[in-house]
Amino acid sequence: MSTESRGSGEAMERLRRQGEDSTGSDQLHPVFEEGFTGRTLVGALFVAFIMLPGAIYLGLVSGQSLGSASEWVTIVLFAEVARRSFIPLKRQEIYVLFYIAAALSGLNAELGVSGGPFGNLIWNGYLHTAPQATGTAIHVNGELTTISRAIPTWAIPAESSSVWTQRSFLHPDWLIPIGLLLVGSVLDKVGQVTGGYALFRLTSDIERLPFPMAPVHAAGATALAEAGSKDESWRWQVFSTGAVAGLLFGFFYLGIPIYTGTVLPAPIKLLPLPFLDLTPNTEGIFPGAATGLSMDLTHVLSGFVLPLPMVVGAAVTSLASQLVVNPWLYRNEMLPTYRKGANALWTKMAGDLDFWMSVDIGLKISVALIGVWMAISIMSRYLRSRGQGSGADAISTPPPGRGDFDWRKGLILFFACQAGYVVLGHMLVPAFPLLILIGLGFLYTPLYSYVSARMYGLTGRGVGLPYVREAIFLQTGYRGVDLWFMPTAMHDYGAFAQRFREVELTGTRFSSIVKAETLVLPLVLIASFIYWAFLWYTSAIPSSQFPYAQMYWPVHVTYRVLWMSATTDGGAAVKQFIGAIRPGVIVPSILGGLAAYGAVAGLKLPILFYYGAVGGVGQMMTTTVPNLMGALVGKYYFSKRFGLSEWRRYAPVLLAGFSCGMGLIAMVAIALGLIAKSVSFLPF
Numbered sequence: 001m002s003t004e005s006r007g008s009g010e011a012m013e014r015l016r017r018q019g020e021d022s023t024g025s026d027q028l029h030p031v032f033e034e035g036f037t038g039r040t041l042v043g044a045l046f047v048a049f050i051m052l053p054g055a056i057y058l059g060l061v062s063g064q065s066l067g068s069a070s071e072w073v074t075i076v077l078f079a080e081v082a083r084r085s086f087i088p089l090k091r092q093e094i095y096v097l098f099y100i101a102a103a104l105s106g107l108n109a110e111l112g113v114s115g116g117p118f119g120n121l122i123w124n125g126y127l128h129t130a131p132q133a134t135g136t137a138i139h140v141n142g143e144l145t146t147i148s149r150a151i152p153t154w155a156i157p158a159e160s161s162s163v164w165t166q167r168s169f170l171h172p173d174w175l176i177p178i179g180l181l182l183v184g185s186v187l188d189k190v191g192q193v194t195g196g197y198a199l200f201r202l203t204s205d206i207e208r209l210p211f212p213m214a215p216v217h218a219a220g221a222t223a224l225a226e227a228g229s230k231d232e233s234w235r236w237q238v239f240s241t242g243a244v245a246g247l248l249f250g251f252f253y254l255g256i257p258i259y260t261g262t263v264l265p266a267p268i269k270l271l272p273l274p275f276l277d278l279t280p281n282t283e284g285i286f287p288g289a290a291t292g293l294s295m296d297l298t299h300v301l302s303g304f305v306l307p308l309p310m311v312v313g314a315a316v317t318s319l320a321s322q323l324v325v326n327p328w329l330y331r332n333e334m335l336p337t338y339r340k341g342a343n344a345l346w347t348k349m350a351g352d353l354d355f356w357m358s359v360d361i362g363l364k365i366s367v368a369l370i371g372v373w374m375a376i377s378i379m380s381r382y383l384r385s386r387g388q389g390s391g392a393d394a395i396s397t398p399p400p401g402r403g404d405f406d407w408r409k410g411l412i413l414f415f416a417c418q419a420g421y422v423v424l425g426h427m428l429v430p431a432f433p434l435l436i437l438i439g440l441g442f443l444y445t446p447l448y449s450y451v452s453a454r455m456y457g458l459t460g461r462g463v464g465l466p467y468v469r470e471a472i473f474l475q476t477g478y479r480g481v482d483l484w485f486m487p488t489a490m491h492d493y494g495a496f497a498q499r500f501r502e503v504e505l506t507g508t509r510f511s512s513i514v515k516a517e518t519l520v521l522p523l524v525l526i527a528s529f530i531y532w533a534f535l536w537y538t539s540a541i542p543s544s545q546f547p548y549a550q551m552y553w554p555v556h557v558t559y560r561v562l563w564m565s566a567t568t569d570g571g572a573a574v575k576q577f578i579g580a581i582r583p584g585v586i587v588p589s590i591l592g593g594l595a596a597y598g599a600v601a602g603l604k605l606p607i608l609f610y611y612g613a614v615g616g617v618g619q620m621m622t623t624t625v626p627n628l629m630g631a632l633v634g635k636y637y638f639s640k641r642f643g644l645s646e647w648r649r650y651a652p653v654l655l656a657g658f659s660c661g662m663g664l665i666a667m668v669a670i671a672l673g674l675i676a677k678s679v680s681f682l683p684f
Contacts, residue, residue, distance in 0.1 A: 016210045032401045035092030035512035036519075043078050043097045044519055048527040051101075056115035056531055060546035092508040095218065096516055099499070103520045116528025117181055118169070121156075122541050124177075124485075126553055128156045129164055132561045138481075138568040147481060147561055150568070154180065154428060155485035167540065169533045182525065183424065184487055187417045189521050193514060194414040195446075196496020199453040201407055204501050205398065207374065209457030211501040212306050215652040216659070218505035238650050239657035242301075246661020249297050254662060258669035271295040275622040279344040288330035288338050289322040290348040294622045301658050302460075303630020304638070304651035309605075310459050313612030315628040318619045326351055348620055356618030358582045361468075362589020363614050368451040369590075370597055403509030418442055421489035429486045432478050440472070441489030452494025457501075458611040462494050470563055481564050 078089065078097060089097075127133055133148040148159045157163045157173035169178070203209045219235065252270050261267030275294040282291045303311055329335045329351075337350035352360075398404040418441035425437050452462040469490055473483055503513055535541065542549035593614065600610040616624055639647040 016208060032399070032403060032507050032509045033090060033092045035090070035096035035506075035508040036515040037093055039078065039089065040093050040096045040100065040516070041519065044100045044516075044523060046078075047101045048523045052115050052524075052527050053531045056119065056535065059115070059119075060535075060541065060549045091506050092512065095503070095506040095508055096512050099503075099513065100516055100520055103517070103524070115531060116524045117185055118525075118528040118532040121169075121174075121177060121181065122532055122536055123553070124156050125164070126542065127151075127557050127560060128159060130554065130557045130561075132554070132557050134159065136561055136565060138565055147564055150481040150564075152428070152482045152485060155482070167536050169529065169536075180424075180428075180487065183420075185521065185525060187420050188491065189517055191414055191417040191491060192493055192496050193517055194410040194417070195449060195491075195493035196500055197405070197410050197510070198407055198414060199449060199494060199497035200500035201398075202450070203453045203457045203497050204504070207371075207454075207457070209454065210307070211457050211460070211498050212310075213302075213456075213460030214498050214501040215505055216305060216656045218502050219653040219656045234650075235653050238653040239660070242654040242657025242659075243661040243664075245297075246658040246663075247665050248661075249658075250662040250665035253296065255665045255669040258666060259672055275344075277344045279347050280341065283340050286323050286327050287340065288326035288335045288347065288351060290326075290344040290351065290620050291322060292344045292620060292622045294626055296626070298655075298658065298662065299623045299626035300630035300633075301651075301655045303627040303632075304634040305655055306460055306627060306631065307606075307608045307612075308631045308635055309609040310612030310615075311624075311627045311631040313609040313614075314459070314616030314619070315621070315624045317613045317616035318621045318624040321356070321616070321618045322621055329355055344620060344622075352618065355585065358585035359589045360618055362586040363593045363617055364451055365586070366590045366593025366597070367454065367611070367614055368447055369594065371450060371454045401509070402504065403511035403514075405510070405514075415442065418445065418489045421487050425486045425488055429480070429482050431480070432483050432486065433476055436472070436476055437488065445489050445491050445493070449491070449493040452492050453497040454494075455611070455615065456494050456498045458608060459615050460498075461615060462492065474566055479567055481568065483567060484560075484564050 078094075128148055128151055133151075134146055136147045137144060138147060138150060153173070154176045156177060157171070161171070161173045163169075163171045163173055204211065219239075253273075257267040257269050257273060272295055275292045275296075278291040278293065279289070282289060326335065330338060335350060335354045337354050338347060339350070342350065422434075422437045422441045425432065426434055456462055469488075500510065500513075503510060539546075542553045596613070597610055600607060634647065634651060638650075641647075642650060
């Protein structure tokens, strides 16, 4: 093994041990317990039938998610009730509650759609009947029609169906769309568990990546479990300190805007949300640069947890991309989409379309190639050492009692799900190239998910390649609207590798997560059907009752119709999107990424600096600069005050407590706001 590889491995192992210390996980003699019990079942019912309708309503009204609020409120409530009943929850039960709440409270941030998959049917229904779709004339197979009429009935009931006047899911025209929704939900859930587990085994058990953000949630569960025992340790004290700080900061940052946003025409923001946009102020000096700074202290505290070399790498490349490269590109007329006066988000999007998207794709491919090479080298060393009888079975043999399942059977199930997507897509859109569907399912998704899992394991964040799906569809040359509703196997399962690492750190058996997912799937489908059907029946969506949906859904429909028209008569407005992915930029970026990795290794720099730098290329500085501030304060102040080893144990627990406090104050503000909003309509 080379010196730099050995040094990199030692650094990774040190980071893993830090995470284990902060969660109280003894990886030398691990003990795993069942976390799915009757109490977690009650918690799942509580989230599904009490908190889910609030999540749906909040998303449609304000575009915000209950998110961490639902997760922390659920576990704090149940942990406190259990403690006062003298039957405190184990940390395994607490984490499973957290896991279930997170799975049930997901949000499509662009649309404000939360509360399960049936919200997507409501969105598709609005797309189907919106003026943009009914009034846009297109040519399909030489015939003149509209976008709305060209949408297949297996995706959405026909434009003439009575479901749009009755606003009801209880109609025969919904049978096929709902059936496809159920099949897709099952395939996706099985793919998440099996694909996530295989990625976890590869990136955590074999590559020994540290997963720096995994200890945060695990440490929170450990601290809350210790609060219910007689032998409270330092974790509860640090956690409660962070929670109080989160409550105080969250009151000003989230509480006041959320509450006033529901009772006043416009929310009162004491601090800018989502970040302070400096782009209009700096465009004279740095044209083309998307400048801004997040005021959320969560990003500063995240810098306490993330490895310093990675944070420095991300900050350096994000600042260089925006303040050096973008102005140079603008002056050389290489940013044609950018216009002065645009805000940070539009400036960022223009830069991505003109240059950074292709660079990002190339760098992510280089990360994938490096990861594949490292995985092959690790496996070859393992096979050689196994042949020599050196006891290397410990590398690939999971700890006893962890609840692992056979990874071979898991891979078979995973690829069976991918095959299911391919078959389903080919049956629904037989004219679409079958080889493309196969490539998406068996090449794109595994490779992309592996790259994402490695980035989670190294940096705590995944990857994001915008417009890849659109670019692939357009490049195929297929003509029709139906492919935009076709099930495809384009998924990113990298985040679920981190989930399994969190499960391991809490000492929870993996079988608990399999049981939890088995419960969550039918539960979220039932609850989603009930509450979305009720809301849609009582009021049109979008409407004045749901201001966020009323404001933003027409905008997103316009973009969606634009993409769909591109695969009919090739609208000229999307040509800039087609040209955004340029091989002439991607190939040099791949070579540059590989060369940069070799330079970092040759100069004996921390390898995490490279991965941080790759993640920061082309990105805004809104979060990378606060991360850097937190990392520097942690290293040069807190680590000297508490001692380096102690501070590394405290930081993840402190961040978990801060997130809990922020979630609690957000939930209180949401509850008060909804109460005030409902009372204001009473006639007395």
